[in-house]
Amino acid sequence: MARTSGRPARDAAGAARHEGDGGGAGREVAEAVAALRGDGETPEAWVTGLVFNEKAGDEVLRRVFTVDPFPDARYWLAYHPLPPAAAHASVRHPDPRVRRFLAENPRLPADVLAVLAQDTDARVRRVAVMTACEYGIELPVELVVRLATGDDARLRYGATGLAGLPDEVLLSLAEDPDPRVRAVAIGPWSWPRLRPEVREAAAADEDPLVREAVAEATRVEAPLPVTVAEFLAESDPDRRGRAARTAPVDADLAAFLVGHEDRAVRHAAAHNPHVPTALALVLGSDTDPAVRLAVSLRADLTEEQRAAIAPTVPAGRQPVPAWVAERFGDPEAMRELAASGHVVLRRAVTCAPWLPPDVVTRLAADDDFFVRLMLCENDHAPHDLLVEMFISWDGLSSGSLVHRRNFARPGLARFADHADPRLRYAALFDPQAGPELVERLSYDPEALVRRRASGDGRLPLRRLAELLDEPDTARTAARNPSLPVPLMHRMLDLAGAGH
Known part of the structure; x- marks a missing residue:
């Protein structure tokens, strides 16, 4: 980057005039402007x-x-x-x-x-x-x-x-000179709306992309297999998989899928709501742990039936079952699921946009680490749990926990001298912490803490100006909302910005 560090700093009187204060504040700004080095x-x-x-x-x-x-x-x-x-x-x-x-x-x-x-x-x-x-x-x-x-x-x-x-513009592009444009303009919606002569020309188009688009637009999707004979006759593995997972299969096909030698087919059948509950429960003792987990999360099972299955539950997040997400707006359903013995269902509840206070209290005391963590990640958690998780969790979401609505709170300043640098970092989120504490933490041996202090608007200007010239804090100090405008312009002078 081109720099012009030889340019003279703005004079102190000019800086003071920009601040509208010819006294102490103006002089402090002028001194900060004059002292800025912009090295490296x-x-x-x-x-x-x-x-x-x-x-x-x-x-x-x-x-x-x-x-x-x-x-x-x-x-x-x-x-x-x-x-x-x-x-x-x-x-x-x-x-x-x-x-x-x-x-x-x-x-x-x-x-x-x-x-x-x-x-x-x-x-x-x-x-x-x-x-x-x-x-x-x-x-x-x-x-x-x-x-x-x-x-x-x-x-x-x-x-x-x-x-x-506009529809008429999309339809007109089916006659575009470029075959890629013609092809993308032809689809199931546009095809029946095109003029007959345009459809005829597209079907006979010399470009294979256009002919493929016509074939796709005119293809009629056959119903998924629902009987054993239809399933065995289906040659498309994707359609067989969708049938096993979602189709309204008859009793014979349901039994065939549950007893299939392919674990992927059994896994799909475990999800299929059209497989009768009693038959699906056979999969509760399946040799494959993923199949057992899938059947244990069915909507039609009682708590007792879930408890009789021994699923292997991976650590961390699992997809929220669709039937749970559909009940997110129902407080009683959330209470029932938050009390479930199945940890995946309790984890799923934490993803609801809103939860009753008693459900939040229950989940915050859950014995599963990931229930508590996911509660924090979705902005429901109480302050104490957020602080606990911020200290103990070092995964991808750890940095975002301090920005949850219940994290910043008076009293965090008590951690300013704590041995754990993450707690010293948390001290800077105390809205009642004064400039002295922020300045003290700006000298912290831990870079995480120094950087946070450098961007804190309570930091005294003298110290902020020093941090602008330190490589590990320069960027966050430049984001500090208390930076005076004359100092911003001097920084840009040194960075080679135009006028």
Whole structure:
């Protein structure tokens, strides 16, 4: 990254005027501006930190996105949600590669993605359209029509998947000059709506992609097998598997599936609600643990029947059974399932969007670690359990636990001197902790704690300015919401931003 560390710092009087205070606060800001060094790679870290600084105004963000080359854009610009002002500023970056990474971001506001779909660079436009298609992001209808009828065949192809594409435009694309576009425009919905001469031409199209699309659009799905004879006659293994799992099989086929030599067939039969309960229970003693687990999770079993099965339950998450998810809005069903002896059902309950307080209390005291952890991961857990899990769990979700609604609470500051660095980190989430505690923890030997302190808005400016020049805290310090605007601009001067 180009840097201009030789540029003079803004003078102290100017910094004070920007702060609107010619006294102590203004002098403190001016001193911080003058002292900033910007050594090594810290200016790169400042750029990515300022993008996510909630107090960075439009002018700061405009300058951020003049930095070229832009640091590490591939690794964060495509995935992290950007503040709205940053998202709108980002589309003006001069490097099309940066805009292309940005166009991959499904969390962009729709109006920003719409700008990228009209970018001067063809690849940026195509990526933006692909993102809008994949994530169902609605672009303005007039833009969708323009993309679907423009000169770029790849954009026309992509536009067929955009939300809001008028029916008549999609139908017209079945006559597109490009065979890929013609093929994607032909499907079960469009086929019967096409003019007869268009269907005739498509059926005789010289391109195999178009003929394959016609064959798929006109294919009639036969009913799944429901008898033993039909099952044995079915040559498609996918259809046999779906039949075993979901079809309304008759009694003979149900018995055939339960006794099948293939464990995959028995596993599918264990899920099939049309297999009678008494017959399904035969699978409760199956030699395959996955089959036993599947049958133990059937909706039609009593607690006693579940208890008689000895499933092997893996650690961690399992998919929530569909019948449990269907009852998420029923408080009595949640109470009943939270009291189940089957740990997978208790884990499933924790995924409900809302739970009665008594169910939360029961699950928070569950003897299964993953019931308690999943309760925390879904924002139901009480404060004490969140703190306990944050200390004991080191998996993928551990970092998110501190952001659950019940984590931050007065009293966490008592851990500021604890031997466990994770608890010292937790101390910074005490809303009543003062600047002195935050500053003390900014010197912590553990990088996790120092970084958290560097982004804390209660940190005194003098110490914040020091942390901006330390490599392991520069990025998080640049996100600190208490950064004065003159200091932000000096950081951008040193990072080589334009004016």
